[in-house]
Amino acid sequence: MPVGILGVRVQPGDVLADRYELGAHLGKGGMGEVWQSNDLTLRRAVAVKVLLESGIDQEMMERFRREARVGARLQHPGITVVHDFGQYEGQHFMVMELLEGTDLARHLKRHREGLPADKVKGLPVAEALDLVGQAAEALAAAHEQQVVHRDLKPANLFLLRTGRIKICDFGVARTVQATGPLTASGALIGTPPFMAPEQWRGSKDVGRPTDIYALGCVLYALLTGNPPFLPEKESLPALMVAHLEETPPPLRSVRDDVPPHVEQLVAAMLAKEPAMRPDAETVAERLHSPVTVAPPVKTPPPSHPVNKSQEPQPPGSGGSFELAWTGREPLHGFAEEVPAGTSSDVAELIPALWLISLGLVIVGVVELLSNALPEISTSHSQLGLGLLGGGGLFAVLAICCHLAAVYSRRLGQVPSARPGWALYVGPDYIMTTSSTGRREFTWDNIKEVTIRDLQDAVPYRFTALFVKPVRRDSAVTQAPAGWPVPKVWRANDIGHPVCVLGPMTHEQRTQLSQALANHGGARWSRD
Known part of the structure; x- marks a missing residue:
């Protein structure tokens, strides 16, 4: 049974401050243990973090207070909200929003094999970039409020079931203007595999770039399965030398489907000199731009001078293609606005x-x-x-x-914040990933694949990838990935839209067409 700092037993059913009734014990961290609780006043589920007895001192108490103050001060969807702070029979506790999901450390551990198509360690590229891009946005908001986290790592990034990332545990955070030693004893702050060179040196100049370095280590870990420096013996001296002096292996030497500009961005985030690292806003912007994940498809030269340009290639030949969108791209960049239909007629x-x-x-x-x-x-x-x-x-x-026109217009409104989505075209199947999950369309069940215009119930006309299945089944009754409003689609004579094509460069469109031709063969229709 958990015990408090004064020997007070904290157990399910206890009511802290005559308001927070403790429920299930969720976990235990470095400073405290977390309980699922019920706010009896506002009748809502919350999480209550109670300060641990072990190693309690004034420094730990101050960290706990600081975490509460920072959490209450920072208001951003990507930062854990702190509701209250108090004492229960001399025992300090903090009340936070209840998060449902898992942290990135556990999420990465469950997904070390990545996509079936590439069999590499780490998360799918599109997912990793989206998660770290969200974290960078939240980090930019904290930096704008002059707050530096100082201990970013996968375990402190919480992935909600909705796909939203939350930055947690600001217990060792400090303000940019703060001076003096990092702790009362002058000990180092941070988690060794994610600590910046200035942290290893014990420098007082630990600021915003320190968080960028840690976030770069996180992105490296999500893409490869491990942080950039992880010696076999995992000794602290070896880690310190590596972070201070060594250059990590380039990302594409470990995982070749990482886009070159992402490799360059991570290298900049891991720069030894803090002044050479980009800021959080720049990181978020670059990670949220449309990304071609696979390298360009290269067609080998013919072994003899026979002209086969008119003959279709056999399915399954050539490279794969993957493209991810964040959902934050402006609609005018890839959709054509069209006059409203029924709503305007009724009006x-x-x-x-x-x-x-x-x-x-x-x-x-x-x-x-x-x-x-x-x-x-x-x-x-x-x-x-x-x-x-x-x-x-x-x-x-x-x-x-009037009510019908208003309702119709609301149906046609495209929300400004939309979940991201991704498209993968490989030798075995076409796969889409979106907020509704991952869907696969195997080539042996595809009769025809084409790109057509798509417009229904919204005042925009999109371009989408259509698949006509050989066998109609329940797998093609959902909205296409990237469709901005709730909608159930069913396959018809022209096929089923499976993915909205967001903004793409000419090179990306060419690569998509090549991948569809290479893997789809005669199934690919350019009409």
């Missing part, structure tokens, strides 16, 4: 309906008023009531049309 009826309604009401009122004259028969009164009823009916129709 045009509204003024006419209101005019008819108003006219009927006016005539009805006149008829009713004229009934007050003795020479007017009661039939006028009945006519007036009928006209008023008709005016009311047209008014109801106008209101219904």
